Amino acid sequence: MSTSTIDVTALPDAPFGARITGLDPGDISGEDQQRLWQAYRTHHGLLCLSFSKLLTAPELHALTTVFGENEFAPGRVTGFGRKAAEGETELSIEAQVAAIRARGDDPYLAYIGNVNPATGEPTATSSRFFGEWEWHTDMSYIPVPPTFSLLHARQIPPTGGDTGFCSQILAASELPASLRQRIIGLTIKHDSTYTSSGQLRPGMTPPASPIEAAGHIHPILRRVPSTGEEALFLGRRTNSYIPGMTITDSEALLDELWAHATNPRFCYRHRWHTAEVVIWDNRMMLHMRYPMDESEARFMWRTQTRGEAVIPVA
Ligand SMILES: O=C(O)CCC(=O)C(=O)O
Numbered sequence: 001m002s003t004s005t006i007d008v009t010a011l012p013d014a015p016f017g018a019r020i021t022g023l024d025p026g027d028i029s030g031e032d033q034q035r036l037w038q039a040y041r042t043h044h045g046l047l048c049l050s051f052s053k054l055l056t057a058p059e060l061h062a063l064t065t066v067f068g069e070n071e072f073a074p075g076r077v078t079g080f081g082r083k084a085a086e087g088e089t090e091l092s093i094e095a096q097v098a099a100i101r102a103r104g105d106d107p108y109l110a111y112i113g114n115v116n117p118a119t120g121e122p123t124a125t126s127s128r129f130f131g132e133w134e135w136h137t138d139m140s141y142i143p144v145p146p147t148f149s150l151l152h153a154r155q156i157p158p159t160g161g162d163t164g165f166c167s168q169i170l171a172a173s174e175l176p177a178s179l180r181q182r183i184i185g186l187t188i189k190h191d192s193t194y195t196s197s198g199q200l201r202p203g204m205t206p207p208a209s210p211i212e213a214a215g216h217i218h219p220i221l222r223r224v225p226s227t228g229e230e231a232l233f234l235g236r237r238t239n240s241y242i243p244g245m246t247i248t249d250s251e252a253l254l255d256e257l258w259a260h261a262t263n264p265r266f267c268y269r270h271r272w273h274t275a276e277v278v279i280w281d282n283r284m285m286l287h288m289r290y291p292m293d294e295s296e297a298r299f300m301w302r303t304q305t306r307g308e309a310v311i312p313v314a
Pocket residue numbers: 112138149151161162163196287288289300302
């Protein structure tokens with residue numbers, strides 16, 4: 001007999017995704033884990049979990065562990081969306097982690113918002129933060145990008161700040177045959193210079209052109225091993241470049257791919273409720289954040305799981 005209290009329902013009016021209720025974040029059983037994985041497969045990589053109160057950091061980490069090993073948050077340790085500052089070059093990852101822990105912080109937790117994580121007070125925040133964010137997958141500029149991201153809503157504005165998700169499985173399945181043929185075997189260099197809200201990352205300088213941009217090269221069409229499906233892997237548009245092409249040809253093909261990949265029929269727009277956790281597979285979808293009012297507070301915790309080498313579709 002089932003002991004799991006989880007209930008799974010498809011998101012209404014969405015091409016993918018499920019709503020999960022009834023999970024106790026302090027007591028996730030083996031059966032709960034199986035049902036979460038089953039819901040992940042059935043509903044194509046997006047799970048929206050309702051909770052009655054905010055999770056603690058250990059609870060969010062425990063939920064993250066259901067989907068994989070915790071990965072460093074971006075901008076914390078060198079090589080993960082962060083370049084070494086002056087005098088830091090010789091610090092090992094372990095030494096950086098120890099320094100983060102010593103100041104009472106958590107290297108696996110990203111704070112996303114306009115609120116001081118320690119005090120809950122509003123912080124001075126770039127106006128870019130409040131505008132529309134770019135479609136992207138998380139940390140695609142590193143050699144092994146994280147597979148799952150979990151976003152936990154701690155403070156949500158009364159309007160605005162929704163998050164969009166766009167299935168790159170659906171986008172790949174509807175690629176015109178000629179376009180699919182043109183991109184088999186091609187790669188994209190995924191730039192690490194700017195965040196999704198358009199801000200320069202720590203230690204980065206703007207490149208002269210996408211050809212010079214710092215980042216990692218990945219196949220455009222990948223296979224998702226957990227389901228065997230094909231997915232488009234575009235990362236983000238800014239400073240993206242297809243190696244081996246002239247910049248003009250690269251820009252033209254990228255524009256064509258992005259126009260196809262972000263077709264609204266592949267997308268779902270999530271309106272947040274406080275305490276929710278949304279879990280998504282970065283191999284299967286893009287995401288972006290919609291604009292919000294500068295006078296409002298929005299604060300999320302994010303975790304991510306360690307990925308595996310990107311598998312090209314041959
Ligand atoms: O805050 C959001 O809605 C999205 C933030 C984001 O891109 C992320 O957490 O990866």
